[in-house]
Amino acid sequence: MTQGLGGKTILILCEKPDAAARLAKALNEAGKVREKRLNGVPYYESSRNGDRLIIISALGHLYTVAPKIEDRDVYPVFDFYWAPRYKVERNSGQTRKWIEAISKLSKDAQEYVLATDYDIEGATIGYTVLKYACGGKDAEAKRMKFSTLTADELRKSYEEMLPHIEFSTAEAGMCRHLIDALYGINLSRAMTTAAKRWSGRYATISTGRVQGPTLKFLVEREKEINTFVPTPYWTVKALIQIGGSTYEAEYEKKAIWNLEEANSIVKACSGKLGTVTRVDVRKTKQKPPTPFDLSSLQTEAYSLFKYTPRRTSNIAERLYLEALISYPRTSSQKLPPAIGYRNILEALGRHPSYKGLTSDLLERGDLVPNEGAKSDPAHPAIYPTGNMPERVLSEPERRLWDLIVRRFMAVFGEPAIRQSVKVTVEIGGHLFYLRGRQIVEEGWMRFYKPYVRFEDVLLPQIEEGEKVKVEGVVREDKFTKPPPRYNPSSLLKRMEKEGIGTKATRADIIETLYKRGYISGESIVVSNLGFDVIEILSGYCPQVISVDFTRDLEEKMEMIQIGSEKMESVVNRAIRHLKPVLEALKSRETEIGKALSESIRKTRMDERTVGQCPVCGTGKLLILRSRRTKKRFIGCTNFFEGLCKASFPLPQKGTLKPLRKNCKLCGWPLIQVRSRGRRPWNLCFNPECPSKERVKQG
């Protein structure tokens, strides 16, 4: 390989291929950036300041923590090492080519620069690659720090690079991986082995340091919902006529807990005239929202677009790699002036949808964002870079980018002024309230308009002492409601509030709970298996699902990052905690195995049960597979008793899921069919269903 004219060869390591391409383009000073491939692995050659730059990316983590004892039936295991992922993980074969390519290219380099994401995972990825693939270059490598992939910031970051990588952050990252492996591998092996030894069948049952406490939140909520008994209460409303329109006024007590009392209020007020005794008008200032950190972006995207936290995180990552937004994995709600508010707004003004809004902001003398309390030493809050998309964005990408852009503008807006009106009406000695609300000054809402959730309720002009006609007084029968189920967004918020997991891992942990079959649905329901895993862990080793312990470990790991704690002592503490737990699990393996196996059997049966058989009315319909033809079909459990011969054909491709809902036309149970590249569709398997007639008639 040739070197630049009198210059050095510098290897720059990024985290993802897209980031490498962008960095190569930004740093290159002469000619065109050349994309090259080594065994199919892309890398780029640029030149800058007379140096030859080799820019290559990792593929996320190339190394992982693995137990020295590979046999999955053996636990406890406390000896771990950092291994190339392709050696220890299935479906990670690609990482081999990457490690080999980095290793080969690093041999020609005289200098090394780490340009992975500036956070705990980025530091860990970089440290392990520099140490293991580049032959111990971690000590001499320099560090680029940036929060956006815009050309200007990348160039500035290169010119002002830090003299070394962030060792304490990498240590904290490695410690987290090690502790997660200690808990995850040991506890999962204990439970999986127990079930396998009892039933003879293999099924992965996993739990982990954060996964367990998270599932426990869900189980606790499920228990509250399933043991909930509604209590009756009543409300009373007066229908009041003002200026030809009817308005609903609510009774002074929001809930009446006795039927007789509710009836007596209705009786006392019926047929009476109302008198307006008081009109209260109140104006309140509503401050602009704070800039997005990752979790508030995930919450907002879920509430507006129903994107799961994981989906939002993935879309945001793509927008970051396109240099459209700043680094999204941030806990910060602060926007330092150094990001250049005016430049960003001017650049955003090139977009026709934002032109009018940005010029409004730019006309102001001072631009001061309404910052939130949370901060992050590594990155500011999420903000748009001002770059315009270089390609047509997909609809979810466009929506999320627009949300981030509008939020950025809104944080610089004036407070909105909201007016609330409360009219007190006296009817038959009882007080009723008419309430109205209205935004009188839009302020920041103008910038965030499509995403502002506020409905004006307007009341007519009304004066104190005015007599109003009461059309009627009605009693409404109500019941108390159980607490709401968690959804992925509210669960993520709870995890954040409890201080378990990190902004980078929380969404993935929720996804794992779905994958393992512990939970299902958008409004999360815990399966029998999920229940039993928590019941077993609470029964035999409650310490591993203790939120306090998990939070304490998180704090200790954060202390490593700031240099006030050592990895070794945190790991030893975790082992001391884990050892007796695993011993207890081992000594009661048979009991645990029996309980888990039974639960797995029930869960599998539930997954195959479609519903009550509409033919015989007593059996249950199951998704079965013919031993002879190997085809799937629906059959009745009463077939084996010779009582019912109901059977129905099923599509042979895709995955099937009983919907637990009935067809609106014929009342038979529905099945959802999911296949690759197609939208999921609901199937009514009743051959006589009127929906089939409709299809036939076109």
Next chain:
Amino acid sequence: MKCEICGRRAESRFCELHRKAEENLREKYEEWKKAMDICWEDYLREVLKNPMTGLWVKEVARVLLASPEGKEASSTQKKV
């Protein structure tokens, strides 16, 4: 001993989960009685048809309604 409803391990008639549901069911009857004039059996029927009622409570209510033991308990409570 196994739970009469779900077959889980139980120390008495119901497992811990269904026992908690039963406990809530009996406790809440007091609130229902303060709210309106209702007997135990009607209360169980009302709870059963209410969409807000928890699944395990409904399962327990069904068992109590069907069992003579439950009805006896109800008559005692009615007297109270």
